[in-house]
Structure formats: C-alpha cells, structure tokens
Amino acid sequence: MPYPALAPVRERTPQLLRRALQERLDTLARRHRVPGAQLVLDTGSEVLALHTGVADAATGAPFTGDTAVPVGSLTKPYTAALVLLLADDGDLDLDDRAAAHLPELRHLPEVTIRQLLSHTGGLPTGPDSDAAARTTAAHYLTSVCTAQDALFRPGTGFSYSNAGYVAAGRLVEAVTGMPWPEAVAALLLEPLDTVPAFVDTVTTAAAPARPVAAGHARNAATGRVRPVRQNLAPLEAPAGALLVSAADLAALGAAAIGRSKVLPPDAAEELRRPQPGARPGALADGWGPGLALYRQDDRLWCGHDGNAMGTSCHLRAEPDGGTVVAFTGNAGSATALWRELTADLHELTGIAVPAAIAPVASGEPVVPPGCVGGYANGGIRYRVEPTRDGGLTLSVDGDLPLPLRCYADLSYDLLDPETGRPEPGGWFHRDPDSGVVDRVQVSGRTARRVGPA
Numbered sequence: 001m002p003y004p005a006l007a008p009v010r011e012r013t014p015q016l017l018r019r020a021l022q023e024r025l026d027t028l029a030r031r032h033r034v035p036g037a038q039l040v041l042d043t044g045s046e047v048l049a050l051h052t053g054v055a056d057a058a059t060g061a062p063f064t065g066d067t068a069v070p071v072g073s074l075t076k077p078y079t080a081a082l083v084l085l086l087a088d089d090g091d092l093d094l095d096d097r098a099a100a101h102l103p104e105l106r107h108l109p110e111v112t113i114r115q116l117l118s119h120t121g122g123l124p125t126g127p128d129s130d131a132a133a134r135t136t137a138a139h140y141l142t143s144v145c146t147a148q149d150a151l152f153r154p155g156t157g158f159s160y161s162n163a164g165y166v167a168a169g170r171l172v173e174a175v176t177g178m179p180w181p182e183a184v185a186a187l188l189l190e191p192l193d194t195v196p197a198f199v200d201t202v203t204t205a206a207a208p209a210r211p212v213a214a215g216h217a218r219n220a221a222t223g224r225v226r227p228v229r230q231n232l233a234p235l236e237a238p239a240g241a242l243l244v245s246a247a248d249l250a251a252l253g254a255a256a257i258g259r260s261k262v263l264p265p266d267a268a269e270e271l272r273r274p275q276p277g278a279r280p281g282a283l284a285d286g287w288g289p290g291l292a293l294y295r296q297d298d299r300l301w302c303g304h305d306g307n308a309m310g311t312s313c314h315l316r317a318e319p320d321g322g323t324v325v326a327f328t329g330n331a332g333s334a335t336a337l338w339r340e341l342t343a344d345l346h347e348l349t350g351i352a353v354p355a356a357i358a359p360v361a362s363g364e365p366v367v368p369p370g371c372v373g374g375y376a377n378g379g380i381r382y383r384v385e386p387t388r389d390g391g392l393t394l395s396v397d398g399d400l401p402l403p404l405r406c407y408a409d410l411s412y413d414l415l416d417p418e419t420g421r422p423e424p425g426g427w428f429h430r431d432p433d434s435g436v437v438d439r440v441q442v443s444g445r446t447a448r449r450v451g452p453a
Contacts, residue, residue, distance in 0.1 A: 014048070021048060021050055021345075024341065024344045024348075025039055025050050025052050028340055028341055032333045032337040032340075033225055034334045035054050035216050035331060036063030037051065037052055037053060037327065037334060038051045038067070038245055038246035038326075038328045039051075039246060039326070039327050040246040040327075041323075041345070041349070042250050042326075043322070043351075044322035047250075049065050049246070051064060051067070055214065057214075061211065063330070065246075065247060066210055068210050068248075069245065069311055069313060070199060070212075070215055070308035070309070070311050071242055071244055071249070071308065071313040072306035072307045072311065073240055073305065073306040074244075075165075075237075075238065075239060077252060077256070077290050078184055078189070079169060079238040079239070080117045080271060081188055081255070081263060081267070082188050083113065083168055083171065083172060084271055084289070085188065088264050088266065088267045091175045092113060092175060093113070094114040094270070094289060095112050096113050097109060097112060098116055098121075101113075102167060102174060104142050104145065105145050107142075107145060108123070108154070111123070112155075113168075114289050115154050115164075116165075116171075117164070117168060118158075118278055118289045119160050119161050119164060119287060120154065120156075120158055121161070122151045122154050122156075123144065123159070123163045124144060124150075124159070124161065124163060124380075125159070125378055126163035126378060127144070130233075132233035133233035137170055137235040140166060144163045144378065151377065152448075155276065156277050157446055158277065158441070158446065159377065159444070160283060160444040162240070166236060166238060170238075172238070181198055181237060181241070184196075188262070191262045192260070193251065194251065195209050196209075197209070198241045198242060198243060199240075199308075213243075214228070214310070215311040216330055216332075217332065229309065240308065249313070249326035252315065253303065253317035256302060256317055257272075270289060272288040272291045272319070274286045279427075279441075280292065281425070282357065283357075291303060292305070295354070296352050296354040300318075300319070301317065301353070301354050302319065303316040303317055307332070310330065311332070312328075312331070312335040313327065313334075314338050316354065342354075356424075357424050358424070359413045359422040363409075364407075365405045365406060368410055371384050371406070371428050371440070372384050372385060373451060376447055376450045377445050380397060380445075381396070382394065383395045383398075384440065385401060392404045396442070402414050402415065403415040409427075410427050410430065411425075411427040412426065412428070413425050424443075425442065426441035426442050426443060426444070427441050428440050428441075429446075
C-alpha cells in the first residue's frame with residue numbers, strides 16, 4: 001500500500017512527522033508479522049518515541065514505551081561501558097593483560113582488556129548456551145581460551161566472541177566484588193534511569209519491576225507467530241541477558257556520544273574509538289572497545305545490533321550531529337522491519353541511518369585459488385567446496401551449502417539460494433609469509449583452517 005504524499009522535510013511539523021512515523025511503524029509491523037515494536041528518534045533537540053502492537057501474542061499484553069525487550073548482544077555495549085567506567089576510576093587499564101586479572105586466561109597471556117571488548121583477541125565464540133549452562137564461568141573460559149583454539153595473534157584480526165564478554169563480565173566481578181547483574185544495575189543502569197531487568201535465568205529476583213516482552217517465532221505451516229522461551233546460560237549474562245526498551249537504548253546511545261554525564265567524555269570516546277586490526281566484515285565497517293562503527297555517506301555512526309530468541313533490536317548514534325536512533329521488535333522478522341524503517345526515516349526526516357553494511361560488489365567476481373577446505377572456530381565447523389560451474393559454496397556444521405560470490409581482494413558475498421540476492425559474507429585471509437589461505441571470516445566470526453589447503 002503506498003504511503004500518502006508528505007510535505008518537504010524542512011516543512012514538516014513534529015506532529016506531522018510523528019503521525020507519519022507511527023503509520024509506517026504500524027504498517028511495517030503488520031507486513032513483517034512482528035507482534036510489537038518500539039522506535040525512538042532523538043535528535044538532541046527533540047525526542048520522538050513510538051510503539052505499536054502487543055508484547056505477547058498469547059496474552060495480548062500491550063507493547064508500551066516502557067516494555068523491556070530481550071536485546072541479546074546489545075547487552076555487550078553495556079558491559080563494555082561498565083568496564084570503561086572502572087578504567088576511568090583507575091581500577092584497571094584497557095591495555096592491561098587480561099590474564100593479570102583473570103587466571104582463567106593464563107593460556108592467552110598477550111590478550112588485553114581492550115582486545116576482549118573489541119573482539120580482536122583471537123578468542124573463539126564459545127559453546128552454545130545449553131553446553132554453557134552445564135559448567136562454571138571459570139571452567140568455560142579455561143576450556144575455550146587456549147593457545148590451541150586461538151584464531152589469530154591478538155590485535156591482528158577480528159572474530160565476534162561471546163567468550164570475550166563472558167571474560168569481561170568476570171573481570172567486572174573481580175574488580176568490583178559484585179556479581180555482574182548487581183554491578184551493571186548499580187553503576188550503569190540506574191544512573192541511566194533504566195529499570196534493571198534480566199533474562200530469568202540470571203537472577204532469582206521476584207517478578208520484574210516493569211513489563212517485559214516475549215520473543216516470537218513464526219510457525220511455517222500456519223503462518224502464525226507464537227511466543228518462545230529465552231535460552232541463555234547464567235554465565236553468558238554479560239554477553240546477552242539484558243531486557244531494555246528502545247528509550248533505554250537511546251539513553252545509552254546518548255551517553256556513548258557524549259550527551260550524558262553517566263559516561264565521562266574520555267570513556268565515551270574510548271567506547272567508539274576504531275581499533276586497529278578490527279575488520280568485522282559483514283557486521284560493520286569497524287569496531288571500538290564496545291561499539292560497532294558504520295560509515296554512512298561522510299559520517300561515522302556507532303551502535304550495535306542484538307538478537308535474542310525471537311527478537312531483533314538495534315542502536316545507532318552519530319557523534320557529530322548528536323542523533324540517536326533505537327529500535328526493538330519482538331520477532332526475528334523485525335530485522336527486515338528495521339531495514340525498511342530506516343529507509344522511511346531517511347525519506348521522512350532526511351537522516352540516513354546505516355541499518356546494515358552493503359554487499360561487497362567490489363569489481364568482477366572471481367574464484368580465488370586455495371580457499372577450498374575445512375575451517376573451525378571452537379566447536380563450529382565450516383566447509384568451503386567447489387561447484388560444477390567453477391564457483392564456491394560455504395556450509396556451517398553440515399547445513400545446506402550457500403553459494404558465494406568472491407572478489408579479487410578475497411572478500412565475498414553470500415547469495416540467497418532462492419533469490420540470488422547478495423548479502424555481505426566476509427573474507428578469506430591469505431598468510432603473508434606462506435601465501436596459503438589460512439582463515440575465513442563468516443558473518444563476523446573467523447575460522448582457522450583445519451587440515452591441508
């Protein structure tokens with residue numbers, strides 16, 4: 001359904017803009033079968049906060065502006081900001097060796113705290129939540145953070161790692177003497193006026209002090225959406241346990257770009273400082289000690305994405321202009337909603353928000369030699385195979401192979417097998433001394449070659 005024509009951006013009143021954005025949020029939520037969503041647009045001089053739908057499709061509970069949503073990996077910027085607060089107080093230094101504070105990391109003695117936070121320490125991602133729930137944080141880190149499983153020399157690459165944030169949470173506990181949920185609540189959430197709420201496996205506290213949303217999955221047979229249960233091991237809390245609203249995310253975004261006293265200016269700037277060696281591939285254009293970095297036209301935005309079970313949440317903030325955009329949706333299909341909504345934001349406000357990085361499309365496709373073979377990141381196995389027509393495919397843990405479109409600089413796009421639509425994939429890495437392709441990055445995670453090339 002086409003949207004009604006609107007006046008030029010400069011002529012729109014706040015009331016007209018709010019009405020238009022609300023209509024588009026409502027329409028897109030229906031189109032993508034997202035039960036409920038929130039959007040906050042904070043320009044520094046004005047705040048538009050919108051919401052739509054229900055928090056739980058089974059109960060019909062309304063989705064309000066205060067409803068807290070499981071934000072998954074958007075917990076990580078909170079943990080990073082907490083570490084930076086400790087650094088600002090002189091309790092640690094980002095360039096300290098992490099093993100000096102955490103004996104569990106003794107087998108990776110060169111990894112620094114800064115590298116843990118920016119995913120440049122070479123740590124594998126760690127086991128899944130079911131396996132992690134059967135062990136302790138100390139044993140988890142001892143078994144994951146080994147020289148044998150290290151993906152690259154610290155500071156020379158990027159691999160998104162939950163294990164790095166399990167370690168960061170343990171670091172917070174070692175320095176503060178408080179469990180991570182207590183520390184993040186007392187030192188960061190409450191100063192940000194965010195009512196603490198966590199995935200229910202983290203704390204034995206009574207009912208949360210605010211309404212919370214369920215994540216939802218779509219039944220392929222019936223087309224209906226249904227609530228799903230969150231699955232997170234307690235030790236993974238610093239990597240993914242928070243429930244917050246879009247307004248709460250916007251408050252963090254404002255602090256990260258220096259618009260709040262909660263984060264001192266030096267800490268806020270450090271949170272988004274580009275790190276050498278951080279080449280995150282499909283996730284972003286760069287990475288700081290806690291925030292992803294996105295280039296949009298001539299501006300550099302910071303932020304993060306988070307997906308829990310049946311949710312999709314996003315934060316973007318632009319330091320120079322002071323704009324913050326936050327979105328939460330309680331279904332996996334809300335990722336597509338977010339991407340369409342940012343295009344609508346550009347049309348309605350003139351603000352170009354980077355929803356995701358573009359496919360590579362750097363020159364003519366080629367098939368670089370030496371990429372075929374097996375790769376591993378911890379317990380995850382990747383396989384690159386040739387096709388009959390001379391191309392390459394990638395499979396993960398034996399799943400359906402996805403076709404690749406490769407380029408001369410060793411980057412590649414993943415192609416949707418049904419539509420052929422390209423999505424950013426990552427890149428292959430050739431060892432500069434031997435010339436052998438020894439690593440592949442897949443959607444932000446790096447895997448090391450196993451077996452001969």
